[in-house]
Amino acid sequence: MTIMFNKPVPLPSPPGTTTGTAVRLRCSGLDAGYPGRPVLRQVDASITALTVTAVVGPNGSGKSTLLGVMAGVIEPTAGDVVHAASVRPAFVPQRGAVGDTLPLTVRQTVEMGRWAGLGPWRRPTRRDRAAVDTAMERLGVTALAARQLGELSGGQRQRTLIAQGLAQGSDLLLLDEPTTGLDPEAGERITDLLAGLAGDGVTVVQATHDLGAARSAGDCLLLHDGRLVAQGAPQDVLTVSALTRIRYPATPPDRL
Numbered sequence: 001m002t003i004m005f006n007k008p009v010p011l012p013s014p015p016g017t018t019t020g021t022a023v024r025l026r027c028s029g030l031d032a033g034y035p036g037r038p039v040l041r042q043v044d045a046s047i048t049a050l051t052v053t054a055v056v057g058p059n060g061s062g063k064s065t066l067l068g069v070m071a072g073v074i075e076p077t078a079g080d081v082v083h084a085a086s087v088r089p090a091f092v093p094q095r096g097a098v099g100d101t102l103p104l105t106v107r108q109t110v111e112m113g114r115w116a117g118l119g120p121w122r123r124p125t126r127r128d129r130a131a132v133d134t135a136m137e138r139l140g141v142t143a144l145a146a147r148q149l150g151e152l153s154g155g156q157r158q159r160t161l162i163a164q165g166l167a168q169g170s171d172l173l174l175l176d177e178p179t180t181g182l183d184p185e186a187g188e189r190i191t192d193l194l195a196g197l198a199g200d201g202v203t204v205v206q207a208t209h210d211l212g213a214a215r216s217a218g219d220c221l222l223l224h225d226g227r228l229v230a231q232g233a234p235q236d237v238l239t240v241s242a243l244t245r246i247r248y249p250a251t252p253p254d255r256l
C-alpha cells in the first residue's frame with residue numbers, strides 16, 4: 001500500500017466523469033481499519049478538485065475512517081491513495097474531538113492551524129497572522145476573536161474549527177460531520193460557506209449525516225459496511241432505492 005503526495009497534476013479523470021475534470025485525490029483498491037477490525041474494503045473513489053464532496057452512509061459504515069485515510073492519519077492496509085498535489089490536507093475532526101473546556105480563545109484556536117509550519121519558537125510571521133485573519137473573516141468569526149471556545153454556540157464553534165483548518169493553507173479541506181448537532185440555520189450557513197470555499201479554490205470533502213448538505217454537494221460517495229456502493233451527483237446517488245437498500249436511517253420519504 002502507498003500514500004503518495006507528489007504525483008503529476010492533474011490526475012486523469014475516472015471513467016464516466018466530464019472530460020477535463022481535475023481529480024484532487026484518488027483511492028484505488030483501498031482497505032483500511034484498526035487493529036483487529038478491518039473497515040474499508042476495496043474502495044475505489046475519486047475526489048474532484050474544487051468541488052464539495054459529501055461522504056454519506058449509516059453509522060459505522062466507514063466515513064470517518066475514509067477521511068482519516070485521505071488525511072494520512074490512518075495507514076491503508078492495501079491499495080493506494082494518490083494526491084494530485086504535494087500539499088498536506090487540512091483535517092477537521094468531529095466536534096466532540098476538541099474539548100469544550102480548553103482555555104482557548106477563538107483566535108488562539110484558529111492560530112493553532114499554523115503551528116505545523118512554525119519554527120521551534122513558534123513565532124508567527126506576518127504571513128501566519130494574515131492567514132489567520134483571512135480564515136477568521138471567511139468563516140465569520142472575527143468579531144468572536146477574544147471569546148473562549150466554551151462560550152460559543154455550536155455553529156460558532158464549528159465555524160471556528162473550520163477556520164483553523166482553512167488557516168493551514170491547504171487546497172484540500174477534510175471535515176468530519178461539520179453540521180452534526182447544529183440547528184438547521186447554523187448547518188445551512190456552514191454548507192453555504194463550504195460551497196463558497198470550493199468556489200475560491202479549495203477542494204472540500206465532508207462526511208455527513210445531513211442529507212440536505214449532501215444533496216447540495218457537487219459530488220457524493222455512498223458507503224455501506226466499508227464498501228463504496230455509489231459515487232456521482234447527489235441526485236443520482238442519494239435515491240430512495242439506494243438509501244432504502246442500505247437501510248439508511250435518516251430517510252423519511254417526504255424529504256427525498
Ligand SMILES: Nc1ncnc2c1ncn2[C@@H]1O[C@H](COP(=O)(O)OP(=O)(O)OP(=O)(O)O)[C@@H](O)[C@H]1O
Pocket residue numbers: 034035037039057058059060061062063064065066207
Ligand atoms: N479507533 C478505533 N478503533 C477500533 N475500531 C474503530 C475505531 N474507530 C472506529 N472504529 C470502528 O470502525 C467502524 C467504522 O467506523 P467509522 O467511525 O469510520 O464509521 P462512520 O461511518 O464514520 O460512523 P459514524 O457515522 O457513527 O461516525 C465502526 O465499526 C467503528 O466501531
